[in-house]
Amino acid sequence: MSSAIVRAEAYLVDLEVETVRTDAVQAFLKQETIFVSLSTSDGLTGLGYSYTIGTGGTAVLALLRDHLLPRLVGADARNVEAIWSDLFWSTHATTVGAISSLALASVDTALWDLRCQRAGEPLWRLAGGYRQRVPLYDTEGGWLHLSTDELVAGALASQKAGWPGVKLKVGKPRLHEDVERLRAVRDAVGPGLDIMVDANQSMTYPEARRRAAAFEAVDLSWFEEPLPADDLTGHVHLAASTSIPIAVGESLYSVSQFREYVAAGGAGIVQVDVARVGGITPWLKVAHLAETFNLEVCPHFLMELHVSLTAAVPNGRYVEHIPQLRAITRSEMTVVDGHAVAPDVPGLGIDWNADAIDDRRVA
Numbered sequence: 001m002s003s004a005i006v007r008a009e010a011y012l013v014d015l016e017v018e019t020v021r022t023d024a025v026q027a028f029l030k031q032e033t034i035f036v037s038l039s040t041s042d043g044l045t046g047l048g049y050s051y052t053i054g055t056g057g058t059a060v061l062a063l064l065r066d067h068l069l070p071r072l073v074g075a076d077a078r079n080v081e082a083i084w085s086d087l088f089w090s091t092h093a094t095t096v097g098a099i100s101s102l103a104l105a106s107v108d109t110a111l112w113d114l115r116c117q118r119a120g121e122p123l124w125r126l127a128g129g130y131r132q133r134v135p136l137y138d139t140e141g142g143w144l145h146l147s148t149d150e151l152v153a154g155a156l157a158s159q160k161a162g163w164p165g166v167k168l169k170v171g172k173p174r175l176h177e178d179v180e181r182l183r184a185v186r187d188a189v190g191p192g193l194d195i196m197v198d199a200n201q202s203m204t205y206p207e208a209r210r211r212a213a214a215f216e217a218v219d220l221s222w223f224e225e226p227l228p229a230d231d232l233t234g235h236v237h238l239a240a241s242t243s244i245p246i247a248v249g250e251s252l253y254s255v256s257q258f259r260e261y262v263a264a265g266g267a268g269i270v271q272v273d274v275a276r277v278g279g280i281t282p283w284l285k286v287a288h289l290a291e292t293f294n295l296e297v298c299p300h301f302l303m304e305l306h307v308s309l310t311a312a313v314p315n316g317r318y319v320e321h322i323p324q325l326r327a328i329t330r331s332e333m334t335v336v337d338g339h340a341v342a343p344d345v346p347g348l349g350i351d352w353n354a355d356a357i358d359d360r361r362v363a
C-alpha cells in the first residue's frame with residue numbers, strides 16, 4: 001500500500017516565552033512555531049514543526065507555502081531521503097541558510113511523525129533505539145540578567161532536584177564579573193555538578209582565550225559558542241589553547257558545516273539543533289558523524305524532540321532543559337531523577353493540544 005501525500009499545509013503559531021531569557025547578544029522574544037501537517041492516502045496525518053526565537057517565521061512560512069509544499073503532493077511519504085533531497089535542491093539558490101533549513105525541518109519532522117506512526121514505534125527507537133532515559137541539564141536558571149545570588153539559588157535547586165548539570169551564560173562586560181559569578185556557583189554546589197557556560201558568539205578569539213584561561217579553575221564541562229559561528233579558524237585555535245571542551249552547533253545549518261568543524265578540531269561537543277540543521281534526517285547524520293570522531297552530542301533547545309533523538313544514538317550525552325511548549329501541549333516531558341524520559345508512543349511523542357494551537361495561529 002502506498003502512502004502518497006494528499007494534503008500538505010503550513011501555519012505559524014506564536015508562543016510567549018515561558019520566562020525572561022537573555023544572553024550576551026540577544027533575548028528570546030517569542031517562539032515563532034512553524035507547523036507542517038501532512039496527510040497521506042493510507043489515512044495518517046503527521047505533524048512536524050520548527051521554530052525561531054522571534055524573527056523570520058513568516059519567511060519560513062512563505063518558503064513552505066510558495067515553493068516546498070506544492071512539491072510534496074503526490075510524493076510517497078515513506079521516501080524520506082528522496083523528499084528531503086528534492087526539497088533541498090529545489091531551493092538551491094537560497095540553500096544552505098537558516099530559512100531554508102527551518103522550512104526543511106518542519107517538513108522532515110512531519111515525515112518522521114508519519115514514519116513512526118506507520119511503524120507503530122516511538123521516535124527514540126525508530127531513530128536508533130539506544131536507551132530511553134537521558135541526563136538533563138538546566139539552562140533556565142542561568143540567564144545573563146540574573147544576579148549572582150539568583151544563579152546560586154538556581155544551581156542549588158537543580159542540584160537538590162537531582163539534575164546532573166546547569167548552564168550559565170557568560171559575556172559580562174568585564175572578565176572578573178563572569179569569574180565571580182561562576183566561582184560563586186561552583187563554591188555553592190561543590191565538585192559534583194556539571195557546570196557549562198555559553199557566550200552566544202559574543203567574543204573575539206583573543207578575549208575568548210583570555211576568559212577560557214580564567215574559567216579553567218572553575219572546572220567547566222564546556223564553553224559554548226565563544227566566537228561567531230562562521231569563525232572556524234578561531235574555534236580551532238581556541239580549542240587547542242584550552243582544556244575546556246568547546247561546544248558548537250546551534251548556529252550551524254547543514255551536515256557539511258558540522259563536518260568542517262569536527263574534522264578541523266573546532267568542536268569538542270556537538271550541539272546539533274534538529275530545526276536549524278533541517279530535520280531529523282540530517283540530525284542523525286551529524287550525530288553519527290560525531291560518533292566516528294568519538295564526540296558526544298548535546299543538542300540545543302527543543303527538548304521535546306531532542307529527548308528522543310539523544311536517546312536514539314549511543315553518543316547522546318545531555319538534553320537541554322528549556323520548556324517552551326506548555327501552552328500548546330496537554331502533558332509535559334517526563335523527568336525522573338534529573339533524567340528526561342523519551343516518550344514511548346508511536347510518533348514524535350509530543351502531546352499536542354490542537355485547540356490551543358488553533359487559538360494561537362497568527363498566519
Ligand SMILES: [Mg+2]
Binds near residue numbers: 198224250
Ligand atoms: Mg547556546
